[in-house]
Every structure is written in structure tokens, then in C-alpha cells.
Amino acid sequence: MHGLAAVYKKELQDQLSSYRFVILFALIAMVSFITSYMAAVHLRENLETLSATRFPFLMLFSTPGVMFSMIQFVAFFGPLIGIVSGFDAINRERSQGTLIKVIAQPVYRDAVINGKFLAGVTTVALMFTAILLVISGFGLAVVGVVPGVEEILRLFIYLVVSIFYIAFWLALSILFSILFKSMATSALASVALWIFLSFFVSLGAEVAADMLVPIDRKNESTPEEVLRHVHVQEAVSLFSPMVLYSNATATIIDPMRKTTRSFVLMGPLEELLSARFRNPLTLGQSLLIVLPHMLALVAITVICFAISYTIFMLQEVRT
Amino acid sequence: MIIETTDLTKRYGHQTAVKDLCLKVEDGEIFGFLGPNGAGKTTTLLMLLGLTRPSAGAAAVCGLDPLRMAREVKRHVGYLPENVGFYGDMDAVQSLEYVADLNGIEVRAARKKIYELLELVGLQDHARKKTGAFSRGMKQRLGIAEVLMKDPKLLLLDEPTLGLDPEGAIQMIGLIEALNRSRRITVLLSSHNLSQVQRISHRVGIMIAGQLIAAGSVEDLARERFGLGDKVYTLEEVYLEYFQEA
Ligand SMILES: Nc1ncnc2c1ncn2[C@@H]1O[C@H](COP(=O)(O)OP(=O)(O)O)[C@@H](O)[C@H]1O
Ligand SMILES: [Mg+2]
Numbered sequence: 001m002h003g004l005a006a007v008y009k010k011e012l013q014d015q016l017s018s019y020r021f022v023i024l025f026a027l028i029a030m031v032s033f034i035t036s037y038m039a040a041v042h043l044r045e046n047l048e049t050l051s052a053t054r055f056p057f058l059m060l061f062s063t064p065g066v067m068f069s070m071i072q073f074v075a076f077f078g079p080l081i082g083i084v085s086g087f088d089a090i091n092r093e094r095s096q097g098t099l100i101k102v103i104a105q106p107v108y109r110d111a112v113i114n115g116k117f118l119a120g121v122t123t124v125a126l127m128f129t130a131i132l133l134v135i136s137g138f139g140l141a142v143v144g145v146v147p148g149v150e151e152i153l154r155l156f157i158y159l160v161v162s163i164f165y166i167a168f169w170l171a172l173s174i175l176f177s178i179l180f181k182s183m184a185t186s187a188l189a190s191v192a193l194w195i196f197l198s199f200f201v202s203l204g205a206e207v208a209a210d211m212l213v214p215i216d217r218k219n220e221s222t223p224e225e226v227l228r229h230v231h232v233q234e235a236v237s238l239f240s241p242m243v244l245y246s247n248a249t250a251t252i253i254d255p256m257r258k259t260t261r262s263f264v265l266m267g268p269l270e271e272l273l274s275a276r277f278r279n280p281l282t283l284g285q286s287l288l289i290v291l292p293h294m295l296a297l298v299a300i301t302v303i304c305f306a307i308s309y310t311i312f313m314l315q316e317v318r319t
Numbered sequence: 320m321i322i323e324t325t326d327l328t329k330r331y332g333h334q335t336a337v338k339d340l341c342l343k344v345e346d347g348e349i350f351g352f353l354g355p356n357g358a359g360k361t362t363t364l365l366m367l368l369g370l371t372r373p374s375a376g377a378a379a380v381c382g383l384d385p386l387r388m389a390r391e392v393k394r395h396v397g398y399l400p401e402n403v404g405f406y407g408d409m410d411a412v413q414s415l416e417y418v419a420d421l422n423g424i425e426v427r428a429a430r431k432k433i434y435e436l437l438e439l440v441g442l443q444d445h446a447r448k449k450t451g452a453f454s455r456g457m458k459q460r461l462g463i464a465e466v467l468m469k470d471p472k473l474l475l476l477d478e479p480t481l482g483l484d485p486e487g488a489i490q491m492i493g494l495i496e497a498l499n500r501s502r503r504i505t506v507l508l509s510s511h512n513l514s515q516v517q518r519i520s521h522r523v524g525i526m527i528a529g530q531l532i533a534a535g536s537v538e539d540l541a542r543e544r545f546g547l548g549d550k551v552y553t554l555e556e557v558y559l560e561y562f563q564e565a
Contacts, residue, residue: 006420097404104368105421106394106469316371318361319402 003107007115015123020084025127028077029134035070036135039063040142055255055280057147058154060139062253070135071253074162075246079194081127082169085120087187089113090177090312097319113174113312117305120170125163132159150283157252157287164297165245169194171304178312198242205236238293241300248293255280320379321346321473321505322367327376329362336362338529339376344507349499351520352509353558359529360509361401364475367507368398381472394422397466401477403458407451411442411461414450418465429468436464440494456487463494474498476508480515488512492519517554525558527565 015021039060061070068076090113093099103109132155139145147155172193176186209232215225237243281289322344329337337359344350352360365371367380369389378385385392405414412433419429437443440460445453450461459479466474479495480488492512496519498504510516516523517537524534533540541552544560 002423003421006417009420010417096407097400097402098406100370100398100400101403101418101465102421103370104393104398104400105418106390106423107421108390318365318371319400319404 003105003111004115004118006107007102007111008119011116011119012122015085015119016126021123021127024081024084028081028127029131031073031077032070032131032135033138035068035073036060036138037142039069040139043143043145055148055151055154056143056145057136057139057151058253058255060135060143061155061158062250071158071246071249074165075242075249076198078162078166078245079169079198079242081124082120082166082171083173083187083190083194085123086116086170086173087177087190088183089116089120089174091181091183091186092177094181094317094319095183100317100319103317109313110309113178113309117167117171117174117308120174121163121167124166124170125159128159128162128166153283154252154255154286158249161245161248161252161294161297164294164301165241168241168297168301168304171301171308175304175308175311178308178315197240201240202237202243205233205239208236209233238296241297244293244297248290248297251286251290255283255286320344322378322380322507324363324367324378325376327363327366327378328374329359329366329371330374335529337366337373340526340529340531342524342531342534344505347499347503347505348521349495349506349508349519351516351523352507352526353511353513353516353523353554354509354526355562358526360526361477363526364398364477364507364509367475368393368396394469395472396475397469397471397473398475399459399462399466399477399479401481403462403465405450405453405458405461408449410447410449411437411453411464412446414461415464415468418468422469424468432468436467439467440464441490455482456484456490459483459487459491460494463491467498471504473505473507476506478509478511480510480512488515495519513555513558514553523554525561527562532565533561 042063043056043059063069064072090099093102093112099112102112136147136155139147169190173186173190176189177183180186180189209229212232213225213229215229320343322342324340324342327337327340327342328335340359340363342363352363354360362371366373367378367385369385369392372386380392381395383392406417409417415433415436416426416429419426419433424432434443434446437446440463442457442460442464445457450458453461463479474495476495480491483491492515495506495508499506499519508516508520520537522534522536523540524531525540526532533543535543537552537554537557540557540561544557545552
């Protein structure tokens with residue numbers, strides 16, 4: 001165990017004192033500050049009309065500020081945090097000749113990869129917790145709303161899901177840092193996969209749905225067909241971690257949401273229903289809706305790390 | 320016997336890097352491991368440490384199987400890689416602290432030892448200098464300090480004099496000899512620097528194309544090659560003779 005502790009300690013120090021961490025932190029802090037400020041101002045103006053909402057505090061995170069809400073920003077930008085923290089984890093050590101030196105010490109080889117991954121996750125967790133606390137304090141000051149117990153619980157779940165989301169990208173970029181000897185290649189591969197999974201999968205979902213269950217837009221398609229079309233599209237888009245994450249967190253943060261489906265896809269009756277009965281879901285109900293999404297998110301993170309782990313343990317180290 | 324291998328073999332695809340190696344190194348000696356580039360010296364050292372899995376054969380290091388007891392073996396064996404690397408933003412003390420940490424040495428004990436070792440390798444004036452600014456010779460000496468952190472019984476040094484200026488090489492060789500004498504550390508070193516190896520090695524082994532073609536003291540090898548005579552042969556002459564034959 002002393003091996004894991006030693007690597008973890010060193011990696012955490014490295015992460016926290018690196019320029020890349022400072023830059024990332026400054027960037028995220030700035031954006032979330034602006035976003036939540038806008039949200040807060042908007043909230044304060046509308047607090048009377050919004051009195052029906054029981055969770056004004058959570059709206060700090062789900063209300064779009066300038067262009068996007070805090071949640072959307074993390075969904076989009078979070079992967080980059082993971083990638084930046086992990087893309088050179090192993091190949092840098094290889095190229096500077098320190099990897100062999102470390103594993104020639106009396107430690108298990110997995111101490112290296114476990115220590116690096118855990119240190120990365122810790123960094124992300126620290127960064128995120130700090131930002132959530134800042135926004136919350138900000139909300140208290142500007143809007144003057146005090147979070148209730150349930151709101152704090154929801155925020156906590158949001159925090160945990162976000163950390164898993166970023167941990168997935170961290171695990172992925174560590175995998176690439178094992179597979180590719182060059183740091184530039186592994187950074188590029190991670191970013192390419194990020195763009196693919198985040199943007200093209202949604203497009204691909206559309207295409208797949210059109211191909212599998214074509215809907216005739218002129219002649220009325222049967223409702224069953226439309227439904228199946230939507231189902232295919234949703235199923236395919238779940239391959240995107242960004243979609244998984246957005247769906248999960250949107251429902252957690254906004255108790256008014258009763259489905260992970262976007263409002264556009266709702267039938268008119270469903271829309272009417274959800275508008276008329278504006279009672280928030282209980283936390284348990286919200287969790288039930290997003291449980292599959294959260295499990296999927298955890299699963300892909302674990303799988304990705306397990307693959308990295310296995311490859312790293314089997315790989316020959318000569319430098 | 321601190322090292323004993325039987326028919327140790329390593330294949331990479333079709334290529335055989337090390338073939339049926341039977342190497343014996345005795346407790347307390349300095350063994351010079353010679354051979355041209357690509358002969359399989361590094362691969363052998365890696366197998367002795369359990370860092371590379373042999374394709375066939377077995378090894379015993381300090382009486383332990385490095386495959387199954389890798390961590391135990393690495394507790395007693397220090398390995399200095401051919402191009403030892405450092406974290407450029409750490410200074411010499413921090414570098415040694417990390418190695419101490421990896422060896423599970425308690426912080427206070429490590430502190431004292433770090434300065435002793437820096438003194439031993441002659442880096443006491445550069446204790447707080449970043450390793451990124453170290454010269455090749457300084458890096459090599461810091462590397463030696465790092466492998467001494469665990470109080471090894473056996474040192475595996477891969478080309479410790481490579482890339483050093485003649486003076487640096489002589490210093491390094493002197494340091495290795497002193498470690499062997501005063502701390503009773505067994506040393507297996509691979510090198511191209513034949514005259515230096517001859518100066519300190521009790522025995523040498525010549526490896527060519529994955530095979531150990533000769534092992535013994537320089538006089539033994541010379542006698543085997545050139546027969547009995549009054550002439551004293553240098554290691555270089557012996558080495559070239561073996562090399563031409565192979
Ligand atoms: N990962 C590898 N894949 C294929 N061949 C390798 C690999 N590593 C080493 N070799 C080959 O093994 C042989 C021995 O290499 P090495 O042990 O480094 O020699 P030395 O240290 O004596 O110069 C060389 O011919 C080298 O090309
Ligand atoms: Mg070599």
C-alpha cells in the first residue's frame with residue numbers, strides 16, 4: 001500500500017501545482033461565476049412570479065445565464081478537464097524514463113496507474129466542490145435564498161454524477177496515454193473521441209432512426225411508428241456520455257422534470273399534463289428516473305479504467 | 320550464489336533477445352557484463368528484476384523467483400536503467416524523497432539518509448538544484464544515490480558510464496568499487512568501457528547475439544583463448560578475440 005500512497009501523494013501535488021490546473025480552474029471559475037450571476041439576477045427579478053417553485057436555489061444551476069446554464073457548461077466543458085488531466089499520464093513517464101525507475105522500486109505495478117487515476121479524480125472533485133460552494137454562497141448573497149435539505153442532497157448527487165462524468169474522460173485519456181507513445185497523439189485522439197461522442201452521436205442517432213424506422217412526413221405515419229422512431233433515436237444517443245450526463249443531471253437539478261426526454265419530443269397531451277400538474281418530483285422519484293443513466297455513466301467509467309489497467313499491467317516497460 | 324539463471328530465454332516474435340542463458344553471480348563480487356549493442360544485456364537485467372517475463376527458463380535472485388516474488392526481489396535489488404530519468408521540476412532532495420516514499424521509508428529516517436547519500440555521490444552542493452538542470456554525470460550519480468536508498472544487497476547497473484566524460488567515468492567506476500568494498504554490495508554492471516570494467520570486475524561475461532559465450536575472470540578467459548603463456552592479455556584483446564569468432 002505504501003506504493004499507492006506515495007504515487008498518489010506525488011501525483012496530487014503535481015496536479016494541484018501545475019499551470020494547467022491553475023488555468024483550468026480560473027477558466028471554469030470565471031465561466032461559472034458569470035453564468036450563475038446571470039442566473040441569480042434573473043432569479044431575483046422573477047422570484048415573486050416563481051413563488052410556485054419550491055426549489056429556487058437549484059435554479060441557480062439550471063437557469064441559462066448568457067447562453068448556457070451551469071449544467072450545460074459542465075456537460076460540454078467537463079470532458080476537457082478530464083482529458084487535460086490525463087492525456088500524458090503514462091507516456092510522459094515513459095519518454096522521460098521515470099516509469100521504469102518507479103516500478104523497479106518494491107511496489108506493485110498497479111500502484112502507478114491507480115495512484116494517477118485517483119489523484120486525477122481527487123483534483124476534479126476538489127475543483128468541482130469549490131466551484132459549487134462558491135456558486136451557492138453567491139446565490140445566498142445575491143438572491144437571498146437558503147437551500148433546503150433536499151436541495152443540498154440534490155446538489156450533492158449532482159456533484160457525484162459530475163465527478164463520474166469527468167472521471168470517465170480521465171480514464172479514457174489515461175487509456176490513450178498508455179496506447180500511444182506520443183503525447184500529442186494521445187491528446188488528439190482523446191479530443192477526437194470527445195467531439196465524436198459529444199456531437200456526432202446525436203447526429204448519428206437521427207440518421208439511424210431515419211434508416212431503421214423511416215417516418216413519412218407527408219402521409220401521416222402511425223403513432224406507433226413515430227414512437228419507435230423516437231425510441232431508436234434515444235437509444236442511439238445514449239452512446240454519448242454527454243447525453244447520459246445531461247439527462248441525468250437535468251432531472252436531478254430540476255425536480256419539475258418528470259422525464260429525461262426533451263420537451264420537444266413530448267406529445268401535446270403530455271406537455272399539457274406536465275404544465276398543469278406542476279408538482280415537483282420527490283428526490284426518490286427523480287432518482288428512479290435517472291438511475292439507468294447514472295448506472296450507465298458509472299459503468300462506462302469503470303470499464304474504461306479496467307481496460308487501461310489491464311493493458312498497463314500486461315505492457316512491457318523498458319524505459 | 321546471489322544470481323543464478325537456468326536456460327533463461329526471451330523471444331520477441333521471431334527474434335530471440337536472450338537464448339538459454341545460464342548466468343551465475345557470486346555474493347560480493349563485481350561482475351562485468353559485456354557485449355555489443357542489442358546483445359540482450361538490458362533484457363537480461365529486466366528479467367532478473369521481474370520487470371519482463373521470460374519466454375522460458377528460470378532465474379533466482381537472492382534465492383527468490385523474480386517472477387512470483389517481484390516485490391520482494393525489488394526490495395533487495397537496486398536497478399539503474401540505461402537512461403535513468405528524473406522529474407525535471409523536482410530537485411535532488413525531492414527526487415530522493417519520492418524514492419524513499421516508494422520504498423516505504425519513514426520520512427525522518429529518509430531525511431538523514433538523503434544527505435548522507437548526496438554526500439557519498441558528491442552532489443551535496445546541488446541538493447536543491449532542479450534535476451532538469453543536471454548534467455549527464457550528475458544525473459548518473461543521483462541515479463546511484465536513488466538505488467542506494469533501499470540499502471540493496473545487489474545492484475544491477477545498466478551502462479553506468481555511458482555518455483560520461485573520461486573523468487566522470489573514472490569517478491563512477493571508483494564509486495562502484497567503493498560500494499562493493501565498503502558496503503559489501505554485489506554488482507552486476509553492463510558496460511562498453513572495457514578498460515574500466517577490467518579494473519574493477521572480479522569476473523566478466525561476454526554476451527553476443529543473446530548468448531553468453533564466455534564467463535570467468537579475465538585471466539581465465541585469456542588462458543582459454545590463447546593458451547598458457549607469460550603474456551598478460553587485456554580484456555580488450557580477449558573480448559575482440561571472442562567477438563571475431565562469434
Ligand atoms: N520490445 C521489443 N520488441 C522486439 N524486440 C526487442 C524489444 N526489446 C528489445 N528487443 C530486441 O532484443 C534485443 C536485445 O536488446 P537489449 O537487451 O536492449 O540489448 P543490449 O542492452 O545488450 O544492447 C535487441 O536485438 C532488440 O532489438
Ligand atoms: Mg542495453
